[in-house]
Amino acid sequence: MVDEYTGRVLPDRSWRSGLHQMVEYKEGCELTRARVTAASMTYQRFFRRYKKLSGMTGTASEVARELWNVYSLEVEVVPTNRPIRRRRVADRIFLTDEKKWRAVTKIVRQLHEKGVPVLIGCRTVADSMAASSCLAEAGLRHSLLNAEESENEAGIVAVAGRLGQITVATNMAGRGTDILLGDKVPELGGLHVIMTERHDARRIDRQLEGRCGRQGDPGCFMALMSLEDRLLHQIRPAPLRWSCRALARLVPNTFGKHLIRLGQSGLEREHARIRTQLLKTDQGRNDLLAFAGLPE
Numbered sequence: 001m002v003d004e005y006t007g008r009v010l011p012d013r014s015w016r017s018g019l020h021q022m023v024e025y026k027e028g029c030e031l032t033r034a035r036v037t038a039a040s041m042t043y044q045r046f047f048r049r050y051k052k053l054s055g056m057t058g059t060a061s062e063v064a065r066e067l068w069n070v071y072s073l074e075v076e077v078v079p080t081n082r083p084i085r086r087r088r089v090a091d092r093i094f095l096t097d098e099k100k101w102r103a104v105t106k107i108v109r110q111l112h113e114k115g116v117p118v119l120i121g122c123r124t125v126a127d128s129m130a131a132s133s134c135l136a137e138a139g140l141r142h143s144l145l146n147a148e149e150s151e152n153e154a155g156i157v158a159v160a161g162r163l164g165q166i167t168v169a170t171n172m173a174g175r176g177t178d179i180l181l182g183d184k185v186p187e188l189g190g191l192h193v194i195m196t197e198r199h200d201a202r203r204i205d206r207q208l209e210g211r212c213g214r215q216g217d218p219g220c221f222m223a224l225m226s227l228e229d230r231l232l233h234q235i236r237p238a239p240l241r242w243s244c245r246a247l248a249r250l251v252p253n254t255f256g257k258h259l260i261r262l263g264q265s266g267l268e269r270e271h272a273r274i275r276t277q278l279l280k281t282d283q284g285r286n287d288l289l290a291f292a293g294l295p296e
Contacts, residue, residue: 002125044070044279058210059203066272070279086213087189089222093256100226101134104196107224108166112140116188117165119157119179121208123197123230124170131168131196142166153177160211161191171199171208181217190218197229198260200267227256231263234270 001010014020014035024031047053053071060067064075094100104120111118122128132144145156145167154177160167162182181190191212199205205223212219 042278042282044275045282047071059206062201062203062206062268063272066275069276080216082216084213085190085216086209086219086221088209089220091223091225091257093260094224094226097226097228100196100224101130104131104194104224105134105138105140107194108135108140109138111192112164112166114188115164115184117161117163117182117185117191118167119160119191119193119211120166120168121171121193121195121211122168123199127196128168128170135166135168140166142168145169157211161185163188171195171204178214179211186218189220192220193222195221195223195225197225198223198231198264200231200264200271202264202268225256225260227259229260231260231267234263234267 001013001015003010014032015023016035018034021031021034048071053073055073060075061077067073067075092103094103108118108120120128120131122131128144132142135142143156143160143166145153156167157169157177157179159165161179163185165182179191185191193208193212195205195208199208209221212221
C-alpha cells in the first residue's frame with residue numbers, strides 16, 4: 001500500500017473486510033490473515049491522556065482554534081532565527097491541465113538553463129508521475145521521489161538545492177529535511193519551488209512553500225494551477241460551482257484564485273467538522289459505558 005499524498009509505502013496497513021486478501025490473491029501474493037480490531041481510540045483522546053502536552057510546527061496558525069477547542073492549547077508564534085528572504089511569485093491559473101503542464105515545463109526549462117535548482121511539488125503520486133513524464137518528453141533530466149525511492153527520501157530532497165537540479169515530489173514528501181543550497185545558487189536566487197495544485201489544507205501548501213528560503217537563504221515560490229484541479233469539484237452546491245467555473249474561465253487569474261480558495265476552505269471546514277464529530281461520538285460512547293469503569 002502506498003500513501004497517495006506522500007508516496008511512502010505503508011507496510012503495517014491493510015484494507016478491511018477481506019479486501020486486502022482479495023488484492024493479494026489477484027496479484028499472486030501469499031495470503032495474510034485478516035486483522036481484527038480489538039480496540040480503537042481517536043487521536044484526540046489518545047493525546048489528551050498525557051498530563052503535559054505541547055508541540056512545535058511551522059504551520060499551526062491555521063488550526064489554532066481547533067487546537068484550543070480539542071486540547072486547550074494556545075498557539076504562540078516564535079520569531080524566525082534569521083530574516084525571511086523568500087520571494088513569492090503571483091499565482092497563475094490555466095484553463096486546462098494540459099496548458100498547466102506545458103507552462104510548468106516551460107518555466108522549468110528556463111530556470112534550468114540558468115542553473116537555478118527547481119523543486120516541483122505535486123498533490124498526489126499520480127500527479128508527480130505526470131509531471132515526470134512531461135519533463136522527460138522535454139528532455140529535462142530530473143529526480144522523481146515516489147514509493148520506489150521512499151527509503152532514500154531525505155537524500156533526494158537534501159540535494160534539491162544543487163546547481164541545475166530538478167526534483168519532482170509530492171507536496172508532503174521530504175518534510176523536515178533541510179535543503180542546503182549549492183555553490184553559486186544563492187546568487188541565482190536560491191531554490192525555486194513550483195506548486196502544481198493546491199492541497200486540501202493550507203497548512204500543506206505552506207509546508208511546501210517553506211522548502212525554499214530556509215535559515216535566511218534566498219528562495220522563490222510560485223503556484224501554477226488549472227480550472228480542472230480537484231479542489232474545484234469540492235465546491236457545493238453544484239449550481240454555485242458551475243456558475244463560478246464559467247466566470248473563472250473568462251478571467252482565470254482573477255476569479256480562478258478565489259474559486260480555488262473557496263474549494264480549499266470548504267474542505268478544511270468539512271475535515272474539521274468530521275474530526276469534531278468523531279471526538280463527540282467518542283465522548284458519548286464513554287458516557288454510555290461509564291458503568292464499566294475507565295475507558296482504557
